[in-house]
Amino acid sequence: MSLKSKSISSKDSLNKDERLKKISPFRVLLNRPELGALGGSILVFIFFGIVAGDTGMFSAYGMLNFLDVSANLGIIAIAAAMLMIGGEFDLSIGSMIGFAGICIAIPAIYWGWPLWMSIIFAFAMAVLVGYFNGIMVVKTGLPSFIVTLAMLFILRGLTLAITRLITGRTQVPGLRVLIEDDPMAWLFATDTFKWLFTWLGSMKLIELRTDGTPLATGIPPSVIWFIALTLFATWILMKTRYGNWIFASGGDKVGATNVGVPVGRVKISLFIGTAVASTIFACIQVLDAGSADTMRGTLKELEAIAAAVVGGCLLTGGYGSAIGAAFGAIIFGTVSMGIFYTDVDTDWFKVFLGAMMLIAVVFNNFIRKKVTESK
């Protein structure tokens, strides 16, 4: 109680404003875009805690499993969220994942490039694709929905055609042997905190294999990337000038232009961001599986947008958060994995995904009205 009154009085003395209505901490929280996703995550954990608490879902191995899935989705969801805050969509995320995969695999396997060079090549292609998406949207004024839908087909088609032309197949295996000793691949293929898991295993605190090594060997690279990108994106949005430009570009393109925000540049950079995030996703998956598949990433763009929407992003732009999108991804990842631990048929996952998104949109719409309502 004393803490609460102290915080209010210090705020009062700061503003010297007796008219400042005392807003309850709950109302402040309600005005944050990530509230819905945070609440949803908690509900999901409580649900699986009750339904699947004793099934091994919440063992170290089980947790890393659903965190890995969440993190992979989160990497693209955060980039999609930033683009949505900037007022645009990218439907080519999934196709970009497949395209980036073969941009790594074909040069490395068929052209004899070192793996690190193929990875750099893939990122360069991503920047090019993102730039093209961005410049098309900015220069033509066409809806990004249409431009990136076209890119969805173009990239997927290119991926399939080029791969079959060069390899005669639709999959490019054989990457695993190249990972060792590569100066760059470890960025996307190394489990971290292995010592911690070894120690936990030796203390018999986590599950062990029959040979005595722990079942969970370390934090997968996706989780590290996911956490780093969430922090980075949040820092950009909340703490930098560029972050303010993203909100402004999405909130009111004309107004932002009139006060000197370089809206075009902001949007192009955000499109490059989604393409690069797709490539990070592709690197992790390709190096983990040891092969590239032309169909990899199919429909991922919709999952990323769904996670961003559940995370509080408005479809009209100008509002949302990276942390929200991260929680949105955690919800989807947890449910998609958790459903295996329950008696529920996994076919129901998509039903859940759709229902969750619908609830989120209705909720966010309500919040937006609250935020902008006149006093």
Add this chain to the structure above:
Amino acid sequence: MSNYLVQFNNISKFFGKVIALKDVTMRLKKGEIMCLLGDNGAGKSTLIKTLAGVHKPDEGEIIFEDKKIVFDSPKDALDIGIGTVYQDLALVSLMSVTRNFFMGREPQKGIPFLKTFDVNRANKIAADRMGQIGIDVRDPSQAVGTMSGGERQCLAISRAIYFGAKVLVLDEPTSALGVHQASMVLKYIVKAASEGLAVILITHNVHHAYPVGNSFTVLNRGKSMGTFQKKDISREKLLSMMAGGEELDKLEVELQEMDRIHQKN
């Protein structure tokens, strides 16, 4: 040296065959409020965009502090101190007061390449500035959408002044507002002028313009009908000059005629 802060001399603007503006002249001193009156289609928007550097005038010259100026972009106009507040205000209602106030010109701190948006300083400046004009921003991180129309208008004007406007061009600042809100905005405009700014107030509402204006320029079909000092012209005269005048007279006659016929029947 003339005692005018800014002069727009014989400005003309053509779009193909259409003459949007022809020989419009406006001269303003420091602290003067000039009201630019005109009906819809009189060329007000074209004139604003010419003042703001969006359009280049095809004829005529702009003289600012006795120097001839050519604007290549809206930024040039901003840089020398012509601040334009458009009707849409360039405010994003979902963003906070502070984030709107500094939109595009955020104060930064920190080392190069890792510069951050100095939110605390920005909050303080925004709250201070709004406080000076008697708008109590209870929390500068609240969304602009929670403010009233008059407060938003004042925020946009205050922002233009803070970022160095010497000449304020205001596009219909009171058109969407109720009486109380409009008077709040007009009061602020007078206050800004008293502090040495020159204000061009564009409106079609004579009742809002007349109490605050020092001089009045009437625009009709792209041409200036002349500039009048307040002492030389009445509110009624201004109203009838704004193209609508004659037509409203005619309308009145017609209505009387209809009334007469109606009574006969």
